[in-house]
Amino acid sequence: MKFKFIEEKFFHFLMLAATLCVFAFFGSILWTIITNGMKAMNWEMISQVPGGGFYLGKDGGILNAIVGSLYIVGGSTVLGLLISIPVVFFMNVYLKKKSKLAYLTRLSFDVLFGIPSIVYGAFAFTIMIFFGLKTSLLGGIIVVTFLIIPIFIRSMDEVAQSVSKDLLDATYSLGATKLETGKVIIRQIAPGIATATLLSIGRAIGDAAGVMFTAGFTDSIPTSLTQPAATLPLSVFFQLSSPIPEVRERAYAAALLLTIIVLIISIISRFIMHKFSKNKIK
Amino acid sequence: MSINLLKFRVLKDKSARGIMLILTGLSLFILVAMGAGLYWKSTTILSDQSLWKLLSSSEWSPMKGEFGFFSFIAGSIYVTVLSVLIALPISLLTALYVTENAKAWVKKLLFPVLDILAGIPPVVYGVWGTLVIVPWIADSVGPKFVEYTNGYTVLAGGIVLSIMIIPLLVSLFVEIFSTVSKDYKDASASLGATRWQTSRFIVLRKALPGIIAAIVLAISRAFGETLAVLMVCGNVINIPRNLFEGCYPLPALIANNYGEMLSLPLYESALMFAALVLFVIIFIFNLLSRILLQEVEKQFKL
Numbered sequence: 001m002k003f004k005f006i007e008e009k010f011f012h013f014l015m016l017a018a019t020l021c022v023f024a025f026f027g028s029i030l031w032t033i034i035t036n037g038m039k040a041m042n043w044e045m046i047s048q049v050p051g052g053g054f055y056l057g058k059d060g061g062i063l064n065a066i067v068g069s070l071y072i073v074g075g076s077t078v079l080g081l082l083i084s085i086p087v088v089f090f091m092n093v094y095l096k097k098k099s100k101l102a103y104l105t106r107l108s109f110d111v112l113f114g115i116p117s118i119v120y121g122a123f124a125f126t127i128m129i130f131f132g133l134k135t136s137l138l139g140g141i142i143v144v145t146f147l148i149i150p151i152f153i154r155s156m157d158e159v160a161q162s163v164s165k166d167l168l169d170a171t172y173s174l175g176a177t178k179l180e181t182g183k184v185i186i187r188q189i190a191p192g193i194a195t196a197t198l199l200s201i202g203r204a205i206g207d208a209a210g211v212m213f214t215a216g217f218t219d220s221i222p223t224s225l226t227q228p229a230a231t232l233p234l235s236v237f238f239q240l241s242s243p244i245p246e247v248r249e250r251a252y253a254a255a256l257l258l259t260i261i262v263l264i265i266s267i268i269s270r271f272i273m274h275k276f277s278k279n280k281i282k
Numbered sequence: 283m284s285i286n287l288l289k290f291r292v293l294k295d296k297s298a299r300g301i302m303l304i305l306t307g308l309s310l311f312i313l314v315a316m317g318a319g320l321y322w323k324s325t326t327i328l329s330d331q332s333l334w335k336l337l338s339s340s341e342w343s344p345m346k347g348e349f350g351f352f353s354f355i356a357g358s359i360y361v362t363v364l365s366v367l368i369a370l371p372i373s374l375l376t377a378l379y380v381t382e383n384a385k386a387w388v389k390k391l392l393f394p395v396l397d398i399l400a401g402i403p404p405v406v407y408g409v410w411g412t413l414v415i416v417p418w419i420a421d422s423v424g425p426k427f428v429e430y431t432n433g434y435t436v437l438a439g440g441i442v443l444s445i446m447i448i449p450l451l452v453s454l455f456v457e458i459f460s461t462v463s464k465d466y467k468d469a470s471a472s473l474g475a476t477r478w479q480t481s482r483f484i485v486l487r488k489a490l491p492g493i494i495a496a497i498v499l500a501i502s503r504a505f506g507e508t509l510a511v512l513m514v515c516g517n518v519i520n521i522p523r524n525l526f527e528g529c530y531p532l533p534a535l536i537a538n539n540y541g542e543m544l545s546l547p548l549y550e551s552a553l554m555f556a557a558l559v560l561f562v563i564i565f566i567f568n569l570l571s572r573i574l575l576q577e578v579e580k581q582f583k584l
């Protein structure tokens with residue numbers, strides 16, 4: 001057999017092996033999290049706040065972290081949408097295709113997307129000290145909003161850029177102002193907004209480094225914006241560093257919960273991408 | 283239509299434009315504000331010690347006023363380089379397999395898996411690392427090379443990080459490889475080249491600028507990753523001499539000490555300086571790779 005065919009076989013094998021590797025990593029992560037997480041997973045875990053001696057292995061659950069995470073994710077997603085939809089609309093309707101401002105904006109959001117959340121956290125922390133604020137739900141919501149705005153804008157912008165120019169021209173020729181074309185565009189990019197939202201929720205719920213500085217941690221459910229809030233990733237992190245096995249097992253259960261949420265988000269966004277693109281004009 | 287209504291619509295349009303311009307401007311301002319804010323916070327330590335001394339000294343004792351970042355920077359670089367070295371061949375081969383060789387169902391299976399891998403939070407990777415990778419290194423791999431290791435090592439950090447950047451690398455590579463024109467591949471095949479030869483001499487060569495951009499992006503992602511690495515790399519302040527020693531990357535330093543730093547102004551400033559170093563390095567790497575990627579895109583759109 002010629003050398004090139006041996007080479008072909010060899011590299012084909014390597015490629016197959018590499019792809020299997022990726023699947024194996026995926027399987028190993030899911031398997032580890034599920035088998036370890038199931039042990040301590042029960043109704044009490046997700047329906048109660050930590051009781052006295054919770055961190056010594058006594059009764060209680062992680063409802064504080066679940067609710068805290070939901071508050072932060074909900075608040076930041078709404079704020080993020082309110083800020084990023086106008087920005088995307090502005091870039092794609094009011095600015096020309098080759099505008100310098102649009103180029104600069106896209107580039108900065110690309111760069112912002114890459115800035116790690118710990119830097120966002122440190123930056124937000126300095127601002128909070130500057131204004132004399134303590135770690136609070138509000139601080140957490142604001143830093144996560146900053147964190148997800150680049151994700152929102154990048155993924156919505158990608159969809160908005162593909163909206164056909166003819167469609168816009170048709171609305172202008174009917175006498176619509178640029179603002180009024182929004183009614184048409186929003187329908188075109190609706191699936192894009194939905195998937196961008198889910199992507200942002202996924203990132204927001206998993207972020208720990210940013211909220212560590214700004215939202216703090218607490219055993220109770222926050223009742224106002226100025227109180228500190230616990231989050232799921234930090235709950236995993238803190239419980240994992242405990243020397244007591246029962247507490248560590250709860251950390252695995254919390255990690256399982258986090259993984260399940262991320263899996264559900266991923267499935268819904270695939271579903272949306274397939275189903276809700278019916279208004280789309282190619 | 284009455285003139286008043288028309289005027290009102292135009293006015294609405296104009297004011298919406300103004301508001302949106304302000305929002306766009308403000309969101310652009312985040313980037314500038316972040317750099318400026320961190321720099322402003324770092325001035326305390328920068329006026330106390332020279333930049334060169336901060337970056338090159340490895341003396342770290344905040345209580346004595348010694349702030350040498352070298353071991354942290356070295357730790358970050360070791361972990362990052364290792365993770366890219368592990369992730370690069372796997373991602374390249376996987377992306378080549380998917381674009382050039384694989385059947386449709388493999389793609390249908392692989393992309394959702396990559397999506398989920400990209401979406402799994404760092405803390406879950408950290409848990410997985412402590413449960414699987416750390417014991418594996420401590421019990422199986424470590425003893426073959428060194429006398430004793432507890433598993434919380436540079437190697438563990440590198441492996442966990444590499445899996446976190448594989449989804450990013452593979453999806454970028456797949457995108458880049460699919461821009462290589464089919465004509466080239468057909469021409470190569472008609473000259474009697476095997477699939478691998480076509481991949482090796484046509485696809486990889488054509489895609490080289492894109493590959494470099496993707497690697498630069500992956501480096502900056504790995505460099506800033508905090509929690510997952512912190513959980514498996516040991517957090518001991520030293521300059522690792524081999525893969526089986528613990529290290530202490532920059533983001534871990536910031537995350538671990540955020541509570542204590544308030545007691546000393548110089549300490550706080552030092553940690554903000556660490557954040558500034560992260561910011562500057564990642565800013566430059568990101569900018570480079572984005573500009574490179576845009577050039578690549580332009581080239582193929584012609």
